[in-house]
Structures are given as structure tokens and as C-alpha cells.
Amino acid sequence: MDRPDPALRASAAMTAAGLAAAWLRGLGSRDRTAQHRLFVFPHAGAGASAYRLAAYLPDTVEVCTVQLPGRESRFAEPALTSLDEAVTALAPLLADHTDLPYAFFGHSMGSLIAFESARRLRALGTRLPDRLFLSGMRAPGLPDRDPRHTLPDDELLATAAFDGVDAEVQELLLPLLRADLTLCETYTPRAEAPLPCPFTVLAGSDDDSVDRAELAGWRRHTSADFALHLFPAAPHLYVRGAERQLAEMITRTLPARG
Numbered sequence: 001m002d003r004p005d006p007a008l009r010a011s012a013a014m015t016a017a018g019l020a021a022a023w024l025r026g027l028g029s030r031d032r033t034a035q036h037r038l039f040v041f042p043h044a045g046a047g048a049s050a051y052r053l054a055a056y057l058p059d060t061v062e063v064c065t066v067q068l069p070g071r072e073s074r075f076a077e078p079a080l081t082s083l084d085e086a087v088t089a090l091a092p093l094l095a096d097h098t099d100l101p102y103a104f105f106g107h108s109m110g111s112l113i114a115f116e117s118a119r120r121l122r123a124l125g126t127r128l129p130d131r132l133f134l135s136g137m138r139a140p141g142l143p144d145r146d147p148r149h150t151l152p153d154d155e156l157l158a159t160a161a162f163d164g165v166d167a168e169v170q171e172l173l174l175p176l177l178r179a180d181l182t183l184c185e186t187y188t189p190r191a192e193a194p195l196p197c198p199f200t201v202l203a204g205s206d207d208d209s210v211d212r213a214e215l216a217g218w219r220r221h222t223s224a225d226f227a228l229h230l231f232p233a234a235p236h237l238y239v240r241g242a243e244r245q246l247a248e249m250i251t252r253t254l255p256a257r258g
Helices: 006-023 083-095 109-124 153-157 167-185 212-221 243-253
Strands: 036-041 061-066 102-107 131-135 199-204 226-231
Touching (some): 036 109, 102 109, 102 243, 109 131, 109 167, 131 243, 153 167, 199 212, 212 226
Parallel strands (some): 036 061, 199 226
16 A cells, blocks of 8 residues: 655645644643643634733643634635534644543634534544633523624624724724624524533523523533522623733632643
8 A cells, every 4th residue: 555645645734734823822832831722712703812811821821722714814815604614623733632632612612613513523533622611601502682684785784793993994804703603593502412521501690681581591401510690790791801800710610630
């Protein structure tokens, strides 16, 4: 049997490294000190730079933030409109970087992508996250209260998502937000066994997009420990003002190195 050409192997390795670098911002940033890895999945309309958790986590935790197509360094790429498509591309890259104990943190749309990525990793037979931190999103399978992805442009621009955004920036963000809303609002979870990973479900106490019962609905998707925590007097995007408190909670909850 012919052996693979070394040049082809090297090219494939470079391609895989390039894909990982595009999708996982911060990968390798703490090579010398990392004992854990935290994968962060941003909310709809956001890119990797929207989250600054690394600044508040110890250097023993490497933070890798998912950069989906259509934003920031990947602005020229078409945004994805299918959660399954996103997970199909992302899960193999995550699977290649599970050498350290790791956890997922997802906010809003990111919670759904984190959850489905964990289920896909289970299907791949890969080491699973030590914990899922799922934030600001109702449990999978619960109906959307007010679907927005099919709204006409003027009505979508009038929603709270664009409050305070410059008109020119609104026009740039509109296709991205519509794509992200489509990804979330057309998602239907498949019937699968609960994940064996512990869940910590989080939200701001003043988040009017989700209530306690909808958050508690995540409980049926794990066969392990479950915790629910509300940040007091905090809105839907509480993450932007609570990075320190969130990082402290994650650090306390991560298991010992092993």
C-alpha cells in the first residue's frame, strides 16, 4: 500500500490548523500554563471580541472563543443560518482540542450551539466537557416567544437588538442578525438521551426574554448535577458587566486538574 505523501500530510495539517485558528480565537494563547480550556460561544450578532473573560480568569485557564462566519475577522464569509451546519463544522475542531479538561460557556444563541456541540462530540466518541455553563436562553424544545427572523427589515431594525446602534452600522449588522435569528428560531432538537455533563444555567434576574421555568427546563437535558443562578438586577446581556463575577464562578466550579 502506498504511503501518504509527507507533503500532503503537512498541507492537511496546515489546513486543519488554519481552520482551528479561524473558528477558535485564543487557541494556544496559554500553552505553557493552561490546565483547563474554556470554549466560549457568543450570542446572536456578536463576535469573539465581545467577550473578555480571559482577562478575569487565571492563566491556568485557556479561553477559546468561537468566531462564527460573518463577523469580525470573518466578515467576508456568509453567516450560517442552520445550527446543524454550524455544529457540523465546529465539532470536529473542538474534538481536536480536548486534550485538557474543558468546559463550555454559551450565552443566548451560544447556549444552543454549545449544547448541540456537546451532543455531537458525544456522537463522535470524544471526551466531553466537564461542565456546560448555559446562559440567557430557554431550554431546547421550548417555543420561541416572539420569532423575528422573518420580520421585514424596517420592523427588525425597530427591535431592541438595534437600540443605540448607528444607522450605518445597523445596515451592516442586519443580515448577520437575521441569519443568527434564523439559526436559533429554526432549530428543533433531536430526541437524544440527556448528556452526562453537569449544567450550570445562568441569567440576569431582569432578563425579560426568558423566565425561571424556561431556564429550569434545561434540567431534563442532563443526567448529572444541575444548578441555576441568577445575577441580581441584571439584563439579558449581563455578561458585559459581570465578567469578573462570571469568571470567578467558572473558576470555582472547574474540577481539579486531571
